[in-house]
Amino acid sequence: MNDTDSKKSKGKSKDETNEDKNDSNNSSIKSKKINSHIPQLFINIYKYHNIKTTDLLSSDNITKSITLNSIAFTYYEQSQIFTPIINDFNRYSSENHLNITINLNLFTPANSTIDINDYGTMIDTLLKKRPPKYDLYFYDNAYSQKYGLYLLNLEKKLPEEHIKMYNASYVNQTCSYIGENEYKIVGLPIYADYTILYSNMVLLNKYKKRIPKTWEELYNTAKYIIEKEKELNNTDLIGYNGLLIDSELGTSSIIEFIYSYRDSVDSQYPDLISNNTINALEMLKKISSEISSETIMKSNILYRTESLNNENSIFITFYNSNFNSNYKKAINLGHKEGISGSTGVGYNLGISKYIDKENIRKAAIEAFKYITSKEVQRKLVMKGYIFSIINSLYEEEDLCKKVDCEFFRRIQLVGRTVINRYNYDYYTTNYRKYVFDFVFGNNSISDTLKKIENLTKIYSISIDTKDSAIGLIYLCFVSTLSFLMCISLIFLFKKNYNSYFSFLPNDFWILSIIGSIIILYIELLDFNQITIEKCCMKITLLSLGFTFSLVPVLYKLIINFPIENKISDWTENHKYIFLFIFLILDLSTLLLHFMSSYIVYEKEIDEGKNFKICQINKDVGYVILNFSMVSKMVILITILVLIYIEWNMEETYYDLRFLIISIYSSFLTIILIIIVSNVIIENYVAFFSISALLYILLSVINYSCLYGIRVIWGLLKKDNNETLFIKNVNKNFLEKYIIYI
Incomplete structure (x- = not known):
């Protein structure tokens, strides 16, 4: 303590001196490195040394029907304003028979080992507790965005005029929380320094x-x-x-x-x-x-x-x-x-949104209204304790007789949370x-x-080439591929190619190609802003693409089963119902995915470009994803078993060879997609490019092995395709006729 402090400390009352002695007996004040979140050293030395916690009167003999718990941190216990504010409310509550008492847990270097950074971490942990340990939180105004998710929306609980009496721009900068689909005021300034x-x-x-x-x-x-x-x-x-x-x-x-x-x-x-x-x-x-x-x-x-x-x-x-x-x-x-x-x-005051008891919530709101009221702010300003964010105070004649209102009115404040x-x-x-x-x-x-x-910037893929051209390249490439896939459908309707597409009905070939195109465009959902809805749609489109591509194959293998059975007969006679069952399963999975199975996670890259990715919810999300994966695995295993059983059937001999390549390649590609989604890739262009490449690969493999190879085969075949088709038809007719005889 310097000479100035020593001289001024002599002016303390006996009660304060005794309190100081008791404090020093209870715990020795630890030497701390000054943390500059709240610059109070100079305030403590030159300005606030005369604050007495009894200035706003003590809270003795207050009725304690409802007890609220509050928490705050200060480096300088004798110069802080939290205790006087709480004591003032408790006195007010007693005089007005509110039956509300606030207990203040004030952390200082003298009674704990935490500093301002530890306090911030502790607040973050405490706010997530249900039910909350504390009802009222005094917190650094730079952290409204961080804590806001767990704080009460004051706009829904306080009169509109109560919030509007504070400087609107400053409140917007330092007291607001902006979520995915919400904006709310989560605190009000107790004081600001400048x-x-x-x-x-x-x-x-x-x-x-x-x-x-x-x-x-x-x-x-x-x-x-x-x-x-x-x-x-x-x-x-x-x-x-x-x-x-x-x-x-x-x-x-x-x-x-x-x-x-x-x-x-x-x-x-x-x-x-x-x-x-x-x-x-x-x-x-x-x-x-x-x-x-x-x-x-x-x-x-x-x-x-x-x-x-x-x-x-x-x-x-x-x-x-x-x-x-x-x-x-x-x-x-x-x-x-x-x-x-x-x-x-400075510090804001906020209320936990997890208070479940209605009477406690109402009491917390009542206490909040008083603590942040114009009357209390006026009292603190007149005593020289704080600079208030209520601009109208500096228009009051009585107050301006004690403080330099003109000076305060000229201050042009900005909050740290503009960044x-x-x-x-x-x-x-x-x-x-x-x-x-x-x-x-x-x-x-x-x-x-x-x-x-x-x-601050969240980078994302787009067709704008300002940051990267990969988005435009991807879109042009998949558009070209999808166009070629669609054009290739012409061969389905050429008579001299019919023999090459006899494995599936025409409508199922079309569905199979639609499935490949869906998979081709999955990464388009990563364009621009990533949202939870897009995360859910990605897994759903993959599931739908899988269904359209392979369920028609499953249908063919079931009806081709070498032993006559009711399942094969029913499937052959109800092919659309058969397909519809799997679509219903996919749509049900989509609804389940929208039940909080994903979160949008921001990857902060040190000295790099930040970007957002979809991250599975570890609780609900994994259950839903595993359900979806198991259902697809069942389909794949069933297809593999049927391929094994029908492996030597002459009618589908070459079809099954191409199909097995598609199944194994698809299985390997899906494993790679899962690995990439869980590997730490710190470049947003590389992350997108690898994911897009894998989806394109999956799409092209399915298309090529199931449909494309037949087009190429037909184009390269030297024999007249129509003549070959007639021969195949006659051969099949004769074989069936001989068996019948």
């Missing part, structure tokens, strides 16, 4: 310079003063001390710097691949290399607080608090006057790395932006 610009007025006044209004003006002012001070042998002066720490603070600084380069105050966050982003990063590099350094820009929080005290920097970006009076505070800058950007970091990803930790770490490699290294801006784009 950065501002500190200007060294001693030096600015010395050289008759004003506080800059743009980044270009800051650069020019700092460069001028540094050169003048060098003439006076002051070589230690720092032009700009930014906040590019290799932590979450660094990510926030990058986000707000790019945000400050949007076209207008009302413009959205700039697109990644845009001139706005390029200009922002190039200015950041220019500032870092010419009026600062990598060491300065990456220096830790303690170094910045020291810089504010020893006045060795002209400009410093830091979080709002009360430091050296020689530094004047101003809102962050932009590329044009009037445009700025400050990243809001929102489910795996935010992975994203933000690599995002910083790529930007730092450009700002402090030799990487080009184009390569940098491409690498960052690859972190």
